[in-house]
Amino acid sequence: METGLKEAVPLLLGWYKDARRDLPWRRGERTPYSVLVSELMLQQTRVEAVKERYGRFLARFPTAEALAAASVEEVLKEWEGLGYYSRARSLHRAAKEIAAKGFPRTWEGVKALPGVGEYTAGAISSIALGLPVPAVDGNVLRILSRFFADPSPVDDAEVLRRDRALLKEVYPPQTGDFAEALMDLGATVCVPNGAPLCGACPWAGLCEAHRRGEEGRYPVRSEKKKRKTVTADVLVLVSNGKYAIEKRDEHGLLAGMYGFPFFEGGRVPESLGAVRAVKSARHIFTHIEWRMTGYLVDVPPEVAGALRYIWATPEEIRTRYAIPSAFKAFAEWVE
Ligand code: SF4
Numbered sequence: 001m002e003t004g005l006k007e008a009v010p011l012l013l014g015w016y017k018d019a020r021r022d023l024p025w026r027r028g029e030r031t032p033y034s035v036l037v038s039e040l041m042l043q044q045t046r047v048e049a050v051k052e053r054y055g056r057f058l059a060r061f062p063t064a065e066a067l068a069a070a071s072v073e074e075v076l077k078e079w080e081g082l083g084y085y086s087r088a089r090s091l092h093r094a095a096k097e098i099a100a101k102g103f104p105r106t107w108e109g110v111k112a113l114p115g116v117g118e119y120t121a122g123a124i125s126s127i128a129l130g131l132p133v134p135a136v137d138g139n140v141l142r143i144l145s146r147f148f149a150d151p152s153p154v155d156d157a158e159v160l161r162r163d164r165a166l167l168k169e170v171y172p173p174q175t176g177d178f179a180e181a182l183m184d185l186g187a188t189v190c191v192p193n194g195a196p197l198c199g200a201c202p203w204a205g206l207c208e209a210h211r212r213g214e215e216g217r218y219p220v221r222s223e224k225k226k227r228k229t230v231t232a233d234v235l236v237l238v239s240n241g242k243y244a245i246e247k248r249d250e251h252g253l254l255a256g257m258y259g260f261p262f263f264e265g266g267r268v269p270e271s272l273g274a275v276r277a278v279k280s281a282r283h284i285f286t287h288i289e290w291r292m293t294g295y296l297v298d299v300p301p302e303v304a305g306a307l308r309y310i311w312a313t314p315e316e317i318r319t320r321y322a323i324p325s326a327f328k329a330f331a332e333w334v335e
Contacts, residue, residue: 003148004206005170013174015202016181021188023047024054026180032103032128033064036094036113039120039127040087044286047187053082064103067095073320076257080322084285085257090115107133122164126179132171134164135179139186145219146190149208153222227284231291235261236333237272237309239299243334244309245321253285258321260294260330261309273299281329294330 020026025038037057041050060078061067067075072092079088093114104110110129111121122135134140141154144163152159172178185203190196198210209215237244245258277296282289304311312321314334323331 003166005147005166008147008203008206009170009172009178011202011206012181012185013172013177016177016184019184019188019200020180021184024051030128031063032124033067033095033098034058035124035128036098036116037061037091039123040091040115041082043087043115043120044084045082049082061095064095064098067092068099073322076322077320081325083325085254085322085324087115089256103128105129107131123179125175127176130175132168132175134167134171135182136160136164136167138192139190140167140182142192142219143182143186143190146196146209146215147203147207149212149214149218151220154219155222227287227289229289229291230264232265232293233263234292234294234327234330235263235272236294236296236330237261237299237304237307238276238296239301239304239311242304242311242313243317244299244304244307245312245317245323246309253288254324254326257324258310259323259327272303273297277333279329283326285326290326292329294333296330296333 025034038050038054041054041057057078061070061075070092072089075088075092076085079085082088091114094116097113104113107121107125107129110116110124111118113121116124119135119137122133125131125133126135138154141159141163144150144166145152145154145159150159185201186192188197189201190203196215198204198207198215201207201210204210207215209218235244244261246261248254248257248259248262250256275295275297279294281292281294283292284290299307310321317323317331317334
């Protein structure tokens with residue numbers, strides 16, 4: 001299939017030389033482990049947020065061995081605020097595997113690491129191992145959809161397979177630069193939400209959507225899948241200056257994290273104590289939205305003693321328990 005992609009590759013690499021984003025994880029020496037850390041952090045998280053945290057994490061856990069030797073609580077604490085904590089657990093388990101067996105040398109080996117899916121395995125293989133394996137995510141799908149003026153929905157698995165195969169055919173020896181150039185093109189030029197900056201695009205002379213002046217028509221999506229809404233009551237119970245927290249279930253959202261007592265569907269036990277404040281908050285995960293009502297409740301000591309919660313001081317909550325950012329609105333009450 002003649003796609004024009006072959007000509008597009010050197011243009012993109014040339015553009016990337018000057019236009020590449022200076023990001024903390026691209027500076028200095030990169031190891032397969034450091035690439036794994038940055039790629040896992042970047043999953044579902046804004047680059048800006050990762051920028052602030054990557055250096056700190058690497059300074060604390062500079063090698064897979066150092067991370068493997070840490071407790072899961074230490075790792076979660078360091079991850080605090082980044083959200084999607086299952087990534088931190090996966091990274092911790094991956095570090096243990098790497099410390100024991102070395103970093104995998106193949107795409108299949110990378111993909112078998114905990115927390116690593118097809119996209120992340122492609123990115124790590126291209127950037128850290130020099131393997132010609134495309135990393136195709138929503139950014140790349142959008143760029144190629146515009147490049148080809150392709151009417152197929154980008155959320156169709158067949159389009160993903162095709163784009164992977166087309167990129168694989170034209171993969172240059174500079175595998176890492178190519179992968180990161182595509183990421184940068186999607187982030188800074190062929191942007192989502194709004195008009196792409198075609199004037200700055202190295203592909204403007206080859207891009208079919210641009211030639212037709214129809215950039216805005218792509219990418220095409222099939223009808224949107226809806227996000228599920230979960231309503232819940234959240235209790236911030238205070239007794240003698242201590243606050244009730246609980247360890248969340250090992251399965252489901254924020255598995256194994258510490259949070260405030262959480263009642264899905266809003267089934268708060270009555271007569272716990274005096275309600276001092278109420279507020280609502282939302283938190284949006286990828287497929288689920290929490291609509292929460294929080295109650296700040298003063299609990300008499302005799303009631304507190306009968307409740308099976310961990311009672312922690314504000315200091316302990318800050319330093320020892322990583323309360324996920326989903327509870328941020330209510331954690332403010334503790335401060
Ligand atoms: S020319 Fe415009 S639409 Fe085409 S790839 Fe470049 S930025 Fe995207």
